[in-house]
Amino acid sequence: MSNPITLKKLANLSNFSISTVSKALADSPEISSKTKEKVKKLAKLYNYTPNLLAKNLKERKTRTIGVIIPNILAHFFAKVLVGIEKEAVKHGYNIITCISDESYEKEVKSIQMLASGSVDGFIISVSKGTYLNKNYEHLTAAIAKNLPVLLFDRITDKVTCDKVVINDFESSYNATKKMIDSGCKNVIFVSPINNTSVGVERVRGYHKALEDCQMPTISAEILIIEDYKKFSNSFNTYIENNKIDGVLAADELSAIYTMNLVIGKGLKVPEDVSIIGFTDGILSENSNPPLTTIDQHGIELGEVATKKMIERLQKEDYTKDYETITVNTTLIKRGSSAINL
Amino acid sequence: MSNPITLKKLANLSNFSISTVSKALADSPEISSKTKEKVKKLAKLYNYTPNLLAKNLKERKTRTIGVIIPNILAHFFAKVLVGIEKEAVKHGYNIITCISDESYEKEVKSIQMLASGSVDGFIISVSKGTYLNKNYEHLTAAIAKNLPVLLFDRITDKVTCDKVVINDFESSYNATKKMIDSGCKNVIFVSPINNTSVGVERVRGYHKALEDCQMPTISAEILIIEDYKKFSNSFNTYIENNKIDGVLAADELSAIYTMNLVIGKGLKVPEDVSIIGFTDGILSENSNPPLTTIDQHGIELGEVATKKMIERLQKEDYTKDYETITVNTTLIKRGSSAINL
DNA sequence: CTGTTAGCGCATTCAT
DNA sequence: ATGAATGCGCTAACAG
Numbered sequence: 001m002s003n004p005i006t007l008k009k010l011a012n013l014s015n016f017s018i019s020t021v022s023k024a025l026a027d028s029p030e031i032s033s034k035t036k037e038k039v040k041k042l043a044k045l046y047n048y049t050p051n052l053l054a055k056n057l058k059e060r061k062t063r064t065i066g067v068i069i070p071n072i073l074a075h076f077f078a079k080v081l082v083g084i085e086k087e088a089v090k091h092g093y094n095i096i097t098c099i100s101d102e103s104y105e106k107e108v109k110s111i112q113m114l115a116s117g118s119v120d121g122f123i124i125s126v127s128k129g130t131y132l133n134k135n136y137e138h139l140t141a142a143i144a145k146n147l148p149v150l151l152f153d154r155i156t157d158k159v160t161c162d163k164v165v166i167n168d169f170e171s172s173y174n175a176t177k178k179m180i181d182s183g184c185k186n187v188i189f190v191s192p193i194n195n196t197s198v199g200v201e202r203v204r205g206y207h208k209a210l211e212d213c214q215m216p217t218i219s220a221e222i223l224i225i226e227d228y229k230k231f232s233n234s235f236n237t238y239i240e241n242n243k244i245d246g247v248l249a250a251d252e253l254s255a256i257y258t259m260n261l262v263i264g265k266g267l268k269v270p271e272d273v274s275i276i277g278f279t280d281g282i283l284s285e286n287s288n289p290p291l292t293t294i295d296q297h298g299i300e301l302g303e304v305a306t307k308k309m310i311e312r313l314q315k316e317d318y319t320k321d322y323e324t325i326t327v328n329t330t331l332i333k334r335g336s337s338a339i340n341l
Numbered sequence: 342m343s344n345p346i347t348l349k350k351l352a353n354l355s356n357f358s359i360s361t362v363s364k365a366l367a368d369s370p371e372i373s374s375k376t377k378e379k380v381k382k383l384a385k386l387y388n389y390t391p392n393l394l395a396k397n398l399k400e401r402k403t404r405t406i407g408v409i410i411p412n413i414l415a416h417f418f419a420k421v422l423v424g425i426e427k428e429a430v431k432h433g434y435n436i437i438t439c440i441s442d443e444s445y446e447k448e449v450k451s452i453q454m455l456a457s458g459s460v461d462g463f464i465i466s467v468s469k470g471t472y473l474n475k476n477y478e479h480l481t482a483a484i485a486k487n488l489p490v491l492l493f494d495r496i497t498d499k500v501t502c503d504k505v506v507i508n509d510f511e512s513s514y515n516a517t518k519k520m521i522d523s524g525c526k527n528v529i530f531v532s533p534i535n536n537t538s539v540g541v542e543r544v545r546g547y548h549k550a551l552e553d554c555q556m557p558t559i560s561a562e563i564l565i566i567e568d569y570k571k572f573s574n575s576f577n578t579y580i581e582n583n584k585i586d587g588v589l590a591a592d593e594l595s596a597i598y599t600m601n602l603v604i605g606k607g608l609k610v611p612e613d614v615s616i617i618g619f620t621d622g623i624l625s626e627n628s629n630p631p632l633t634t635i636d637q638h639g640i641e642l643g644e645v646a647t648k649k650m651i652e653r654l655q656k657e658d659y660t661k662d663y664e665t666i667t668v669n670t671t672l673i674k675r676g677s678s679a680i681n682l
Numbered sequence: 683c684t685g686t687t688a689g690c691g692c693a694t695t696c697a698t
Numbered sequence: 699a700t701g702a703a704t705g706c707g708c709t710a711a712c713a714g
Binding site: 016017018019020023030031032035054056057058059060117 | 701708
């Protein structure tokens, strides 16, 4: 980094003092319009840009938001990032992105790394590792340091802060209900994110729907995916021993993966088995058959989260009036299910 | 941002001077080990973390790299970002990510925004809009400001700097050749990135392969995708009037999309038509049939690029010994093609 | 071995 | 209307 044109040089060049130049450039009413003009012309001529580092040090803020995401390769998080970036730029903010890779340690390390002057606040989705550890001190510590935290999607009750989520319970409930309404008798739930807040909520919605429809409990099966290859085997065994006609998957990849396994077993989608997944991404749109999905509106979610964060950063006191915002999902019907909207 | 514990406070608390505290914390040999111990203990007690802003201002560097990517929703770029982030963190660097959204204006704006003290250098993949405008002044301007630029994947001859690419020509040549060797007579090329450097190289490889195999020129057809819906129509018309038995696609999405159109027309993949795409992502792995792809090793590419950038930032003179590094691809055979490796 | 001083680039208070 | 002086938090040259 090196931008050699400083206020000082401009001051020398113009024969004004540093403070006059500074004020002129800031359009201060203290300065005469003639001087302003001269100074501004000179600044443009030399292509002056203020050194943000110095400005930030002075003003004790960075106009930068730290974003910590579990896995950027998941389409949902990529979409959220798009929304965050878009909204941030709109307000003149930058984002520093860290990928926790679902690891508690990386999440902690990233926050520590950014918490000493690199960012004004954090937008975070909690990693699986952190859920396993049940340790959220790194988050509360950031808040204590006066760095506001906003949790999105994967949240926790252990931290008091702004939160942005989707209506997981309801979405899951509705999708399950739709499948039952369309004639499914044995709907299973497939989840690679069972230990996250959203995973839990989605299971709850699924269970409630079965309950309300008085479905036989035998079918209330949750298959947890930890390793896709292992799942492949266990699912094949499962399907040989159990009749299923509906699958609700907690994300996009698990839905597609399960669909391919179902098809591989000679079953027809959606004739024999209806499949619905969470997250509407490229995968869902371009699968064969295309996947019925619950669109989480990731971009919007990112925008909402960022707007909220910037709003908070504008306040005097960062610790008042925390809010939890819910973004509603949309069920998109495609070829993988026989449901009616 | 606000980290109230400063060197000054530590100095007061310990009755040493600021500089002594600073040096003690930095393990300077000038300081006695007793003092060091005392100071360090105190620092730990008060959870002192140095203010990076001040440090950076002093040292005139940020330990942050600006990353500008055309579209994070494309799996290839997401992978590269993963590699960049990983390698950056490894060396204690942060990354500020901007998404150009294939727009020249956004690319320029992002660079301007970051070029005044926010980053030490840039890692960039050129947007389609920039290729159309043929204006690379924002890049040369950054270099002139002593902010090194590294171009990856989508590069240009107009800027002298480090570059990291894959062997597009060769990869395309080989893939085409493999299809011909497996019996294909009418291989077409499908591309949504025709005006980028990589798009051009891939077409060149494709042409050269046809030429070397003395294939009839009638089949040397390049179908350009600008809008997927429009392409859907034009491709269907095309396929009704022309016989094809092979498709090489310049990226993952266009490959899958074309495959679905082919299947939609009642043709069988790979029996009637072999399909190969660039970029190995989730889409290719989970399509039906799974897609034969040219793996661009995006993560590795990101790592290599970042390593190179950090290396350059360590040098005295940023403008010497520019290098172009080529990362080799791997052809991954899956169900969508009848080729032999 | 420890402390004083200066300065990174900027905004700002207080003179003039 | 303009300028001198101060300080944000840190490092480092220099003095003691």
